[in-house]
Amino acid sequence: MKYRKTIFTNQTRQPSYLHPANFFVPIVEKAKPAIVSITTDDQLNNPSVRDILHQFFFPTFPSQEREVRHSFGTGFIIHPAGYILTSEHVIHNAKNIEVSLIDGKNKHAKLIWSDVKRDLALIQISTRAALPILPLGSSQEAQVGELVISIGNPLGLENTVTTGVISAKNRPVQISGKIYEDIIQTDAAINPGNSGGPLINMNGEAIGMNAFIIRDNHGLGFAIGIDSIKPFINKLLH
Numbered sequence: 001m002k003y004r005k006t007i008f009t010n011q012t013r014q015p016s017y018l019h020p021a022n023f024f025v026p027i028v029e030k031a032k033p034a035i036v037s038i039t040t041d042d043q044l045n046n047p048s049v050r051d052i053l054h055q056f057f058f059p060t061f062p063s064q065e066r067e068v069r070h071s072f073g074t075g076f077i078i079h080p081a082g083y084i085l086t087s088e089h090v091i092h093n094a095k096n097i098e099v100s101l102i103d104g105k106n107k108h109a110k111l112i113w114s115d116v117k118r119d120l121a122l123i124q125i126s127t128r129a130a131l132p133i134l135p136l137g138s139s140q141e142a143q144v145g146e147l148v149i150s151i152g153n154p155l156g157l158e159n160t161v162t163t164g165v166i167s168a169k170n171r172p173v174q175i176s177g178k179i180y181e182d183i184i185q186t187d188a189a190i191n192p193g194n195s196g197g198p199l200i201n202m203n204g205e206a207i208g209m210n211a212f213i214i215r216d217n218h219g220l221g222f223a224i225g226i227d228s229i230k231p232f233i234n235k236l237l238h
Contacts, residue, residue, distance in 0.1 A: 024149060027204045028161050033102050034077040034134035035197060037153035038086060038109075038123075040094035042071055074152040074197030075099070075123065076206060079237045080130035085209060085229070086196030088114045088121040099125050102159070113236050119178050119211060119224070121196075122233055134198055137205025139184060139225030142166055147202055148186055150210060150221070152194025164188030173222070175212070182225035184208045190221030199223040 017025050073090030077083070084099065091097055097109040107125040114121040142148075143166065150162045164187040173180040184199060190210050199208035208223030 023202070024161070024163060027149060027200065027202065028151065028159075030204050031134055031149075031151060031198070031200055032159050033132040035102070035151050035153075035159055036075050036077065036084060037100040038073040038075050038084075038090055038196065039098045039100070040071045040073070040091055041096040042093050072153065072193045073195050074193065074210070076134045076196075076198045076209075077131050078133055078136060078206075078233070080127075080133055081238075082125040082127045082131055083112065083233075083237055084109065084123050084125065085233065086121050086123060087209065087211060088116055088119045090196045091121050091123065092116070097123060099123070100153075113233070115232065117177065117179050118232070119180065120209075120229060120232060122236055134200070135205050136226050136230065137201050137203060137207045139169070139182060139207045139227045142169060142184065142201060142207050142225075144168060148188055148207070149200040150186070150188040150190055150194060150197065150223075151200065152191065152197035152210060160191065160194070162189040162191075169225070180211060180222070180224055182228035183211070184223045184225055186221050186223060188221060190223075 071090065073086060075084040075086035078085050091111060097111065099107050099109045101107065109123040109125045112122045112124050146166045148164060148166055151159055153159065166184055167187050168185040171183040171185060173183050186199060190213050194210050195212065197210045198206040199210060201207050207226050209226065209229065211222050211224050213221050
């Protein structure tokens, strides 16, 4: 019986991820060092508020204890001195905030500023060396149909990447007492735990911060436009 010979080439070839069509790869690789995973131990001073938010926002993952809940979220470094932007509901009522960097190091973070109504928070970790940052772009310049990348840490997993387009923008939304003045709607999948992570354009700039999903509506994610965030955080960075 004759068998067809299988030919294996020893020729050096370029890895497929270096193919020019894979334009997301270099953007993600450059952004990843500035994206962090956030874990909190939450003091349930007002559990009814959290229960209401869970109807709309990313779910958290409770422990067996009644007094403390362990939650996961994402943030991104916007200043080399360790300032990290994230969602307020990620650190809401947190009695302890831990940040995991891409190199595996875990650092305690302190809350610098938060705005409950706008769902914004700025935290900081201590550092001796300048940290890599994710540059901030312009949500006003972004256009419907534009390609975007969402990066987050669902379930505390490192840097999960999804891609899509901007479906709509400049949509004001009010949910459970929270005011979102400049919402970007995207079909890039936003998973539980991605909250607080960046929505990135093809220049590798954060044009939004992933805010929430509507449950049972697949492919419907929302990010807060970065231009509506800048006025609140610029004065805090030094």
